[in-house]
Amino acid sequence: MDAFQDHYPDAVAHCFGCGRLNAHGHQIKTVWNGDETVTRFTPEPYHTAIPGFVYGGLVASLIDCHSTATAAAAMYRQDGRGLDTLPPFRFVTGSLHVDYLKPTPIDGALEIRGRAVEIKGRKVVVETELRAGGVVTARGTVVAVQMPADFGAAPPAPHR
């Protein structure tokens, strides 16, 4: 199944967390599962905080990009539009809040699930949980805001 990020136009596909054109990034892939969205990501040994556990910044960035993708997808779904239709909805992070509930083990796949809980004007609030081995280890809230027209005016980053 196509992931949301597969539909991002090239000009906005360089994000470290979710850009398919960023060879050094996470390149997360998010899909619908009913009313929720799901991303799976397997951390590498170099994503370590304390040996055996995932660096909190990685957890935050997974929640961040999963949630901005969820915001865009929720807006398309609300408008009854396909992901390839124009004009594209482009979201950036206005606010990212993460509660680290338990240490996140590094030895296995992480599952990130999100839900749009508010859509108002250009703003979507997304609540997201990250699980390791079925246990919720972090919970996040993201306020995603549709990009102002001038935000993406810079040329694409050179990393491919």
Ligand SMILES: CCCCC/C=C\C/C=C\C/C=C\C/C=C\CCCC(=O)SCCNC(=O)CCNC(=O)[C@H](O)C(C)(C)COP(=O)(O)OP(=O)(O)OC[C@H]1O[C@@H](n2cnc3c(N)ncnc32)[C@H](O)[C@@H]1OP(=O)(O)O
């Ligand atoms: C399913 C997809 C298919 C295809 C999609 C197609 C295209 C999508 C393409 C690409 C996606 C784009 C890029 C990749 C995605 C994500 C990247 C990952 C995330 C990041 O790495 S991204 C970098 C970090 N990010 C920034 O660099 C933002 C810097 N910042 C700003 O550029 C402005 O600050 C901005 C734009 C955020 C707001 O500015 P603004 O002037 O537009 O805001 P404005 O005042 O109009 O507010 C409007 C409503 O948002 C609320 N609001 C605003 N800010 C808030 C905050 N901080 N906290 C709580 N609520 C907030 C207001 O309260 C109001 O809500 P209300 O109406 O309810 O009062």
